[in-house]
Amino acid sequence: MKLLSMFAIVTLFLVIACSKSSNEIPVVPKVDLNRYLGKWYEIATIPMRFQLGCKCVTAEYSLKENSRVKVVNSCRKGSPD
Numbered sequence: 001m002k003l004l005s006m007f008a009i010v011t012l013f014l015v016i017a018c019s020k021s022s023n024e025i026p027v028v029p030k031v032d033l034n035r036y037l038g039k040w041y042e043i044a045t046i047p048m049r050f051q052l053g054c055k056c057v058t059a060e061y062s063l064k065e066n067s068r069v070k071v072v073n074s075c076r077k078g079s080p081d
Contacts, residue, residue, distance in 0.1 A: 010046075033063060033069065034063075036061055037061050037062060037063060037069075038060065038061065039058050039059070039060045040058065040059045040060070040061070041056075041057075041058055042057035042058065042059070045057065051075065053077050053078055054075035054076070054077060055075060055076045055077075055078070055079055055080045056075060056076045056080050057073070057074070057075040058073070058074050058075070059071055059072070059073050059074075060072045060073075060074070
């Protein structure tokens, strides 16, 4: 129940924030993708159905030959071991 309440509060905050913002989304002129490549470890999450039982969740970002980003998400089911 506590999780549902937190989800409702976050959703309400996002709805209010989006409704007050302009229709234009600011775009940065350049992103240094190399700073974000590599393995990222999940330290907090909102539970998702497809991640039930997942522990030690990671996302690994790499650059493809066509300059697109490849993302490989993984986790350990049940326990960290």
